[in-house]
Amino acid sequence: MKAVIAGGGIGGLTAALCFHKFGWDVELCEQAAEIREIGAGIQISPNGMQVLRALELDQQIEAIGFRPRASQLRMGKSGRPIVTASTQAYEARFGAPYLHIYRPDLISVLKDVVLDRLPQAIKTGVAVTGYGQNDREAWLTLDNGLKCNGDIIVGADGIRSTIRAQMIGQDKPDFTGNTAWRAVVPVSKLGRNCPLPVSSIWLGEGKHAVTYLLRGGQLANFVGVVERDDWKNERWTERGDKADALADFAGWHPVVTTLLEQADEHYRWALFDRAPLDQWAEGRAVLLGDACHPMLPFMAQGAAQAIEDGYVLARNLAEQNDHKNALDRYFALRQKRTAKIQAAARANMSIFHQRSSAGKLTTFGPMWLADKFKPDIADDRLDWVYGFDVTAE
Numbered sequence: 001m002k003a004v005i006a007g008g009g010i011g012g013l014t015a016a017l018c019f020h021k022f023g024w025d026v027e028l029c030e031q032a033a034e035i036r037e038i039g040a041g042i043q044i045s046p047n048g049m050q051v052l053r054a055l056e057l058d059q060q061i062e063a064i065g066f067r068p069r070a071s072q073l074r075m076g077k078s079g080r081p082i083v084t085a086s087t088q089a090y091e092a093r094f095g096a097p098y099l100h101i102y103r104p105d106l107i108s109v110l111k112d113v114v115l116d117r118l119p120q121a122i123k124t125g126v127a128v129t130g131y132g133q134n135d136r137e138a139w140l141t142l143d144n145g146l147k148c149n150g151d152i153i154v155g156a157d158g159i160r161s162t163i164r165a166q167m168i169g170q171d172k173p174d175f176t177g178n179t180a181w182r183a184v185v186p187v188s189k190l191g192r193n194c195p196l197p198v199s200s201i202w203l204g205e206g207k208h209a210v211t212y213l214l215r216g217g218q219l220a221n222f223v224g225v226v227e228r229d230d231w232k233n234e235r236w237t238e239r240g241d242k243a244d245a246l247a248d249f250a251g252w253h254p255v256v257t258t259l260l261e262q263a264d265e266h267y268r269w270a271l272f273d274r275a276p277l278d279q280w281a282e283g284r285a286v287l288l289g290d291a292c293h294p295m296l297p298f299m300a301q302g303a304a305q306a307i308e309d310g311y312v313l314a315r316n317l318a319e320q321n322d323h324k325n326a327l328d329r330y331f332a333l334r335q336k337r338t339a340k341i342q343a344a345a346r347a348n349m350s351i352f353h354q355r356s357s358a359g360k361l362t363t364f365g366p367m368w369l370a371d372k373f374k375p376d377i378a379d380d381r382l383d384w385v386y387g388f389d390v391t392a393e
């Protein structure tokens with residue numbers, strides 16, 4: 001059996017390894033001339049790490065990852081902590097660690113392992129234009145006029161998925177009213193304003209920032225999200241002005257402002273998502289990752305969910321003789337969970353971006369009190385996300 005995958009992002013590459021684990025052959029078509037990721041950080045939570053462990057990638061991933069001591073919600077200006085969760089305890093609690101990883105390092109590990117286990121699988125520089133199928137097989141059509149045939153087509157081609165557009169119809173993802181700033185800075189430039197070895201979410205009115213360390217603590221990652229609807233460019237390579245970034249976070253804690261001050265490049269892009277879909281497959285074609293459930297990054301779960309998808313999809317196809325039953329089961333197992341996480345990410349926006357004093361008091365006050373008297377409360381609330389192990393089902 002053979003899976004033909006459109007898209008060589010985190011979702012597509014991990015799915016390739018999942019299919020290989022369950023005995024399938026794979027061909028993967030990526031439009032870019034080479035498999036690569038932008039220079040930014042990503043957080044991989046224990047639920048994603050469980051899959052990477054099942055694929056025997058954990059040692060390589062842990063070697064390139066940074067283990068934070070804790071994750072914190074803090075006030076953006078004063079830096080006052082509201083909730084602290086000990087991420088170091090996650091291995092014992094959830095069975096796998098919480099890691100911060102430099103995206104180019106993660107994609108290069110995934111790519112190298114695919115090339116090692118499936119040497120002929122990756123085709124780069126070929127854009128998928130659509131798919132076709134009959135009773136016996138399915139194929140991707142490519143911009144070079146060729147076809148790529150297999151038993152199942154997997155659309156792992158991201159938020160602007162071509163496979164999704166053919167399957168469900170052409171439409172646009174929803175602009176969420178948020179624009180994100182992104183920067184990565186060597187910690188040697190930050191002096192005493194270097195972020196702690198902690199994943200911090202800094203809260204503000206209509207905005208928030210996220211800081212954490214990467215690459216053994218040598219790099220500091222910054223994401224700053226600002227509600228605004230006058231700028232909707234979603235190219236990840238668009239540079240913005242340092243002065244604009246600093247203006248968005250003027251008066252914030254020096255850890256935040258120093259990062260922006262010291263960054264050489266300030267990228268910015270608009271954040272889009274989609275309402276949950278009620279169809280992920282058509283015949284032998286199926287979607288995964290951002291192609292079917294793009295979400296705001298406010299739960300740090302988009303890639304982790306794409307990773308979970310790949311495992312569940314490959315296992316179900318390998319276990320069931322009939323592809324329709326397998327794809328129905330995949331949808332049943334995945335759609336509710338990912339829709340709940342999409343909704344939780346949207347809900348976090350209003351929590352993180354409280355504008356009124358009353359709103360802050362009634363939201364952060366109880367959180368701060370709960371953290372004081374029941375320090376595990378943040379972990380309890382995340383059990384359903386981090387404690388879910390698709391490899392154990």
Ligand SMILES: Cc1cc2nc3c(=O)[nH]c(=O)nc-3n(C[C@H](O)[C@H](O)[C@H](O)COP(=O)(O)OP(=O)(O)OC[C@H]3O[C@@H](n4cnc5c(N)ncnc54)[C@H](O)[C@@H]3O)c2cc1C
Nearest residue numbers: 007009011031043128157158289290297300301302303304
């Ligand atoms: C600011 C920000 C922070 C985030 N932080 C986190 C985090 O901490 N943790 C987390 O889990 N998630 C995070 N995410 C989400 C995560 O980045 C995405 O959910 C994840 O990368 C989706 O992976 P994917 O493989 O589904 O799609 P993509 O990464 O978009 O990959 C799609 C691939 O398909 C290729 N492609 C597209 N069209 C075609 C075509 N026609 N033919 C061939 N190839 C094609 C693209 O070139 C690309 O390589 C964050 C997102 C943002 C915006």
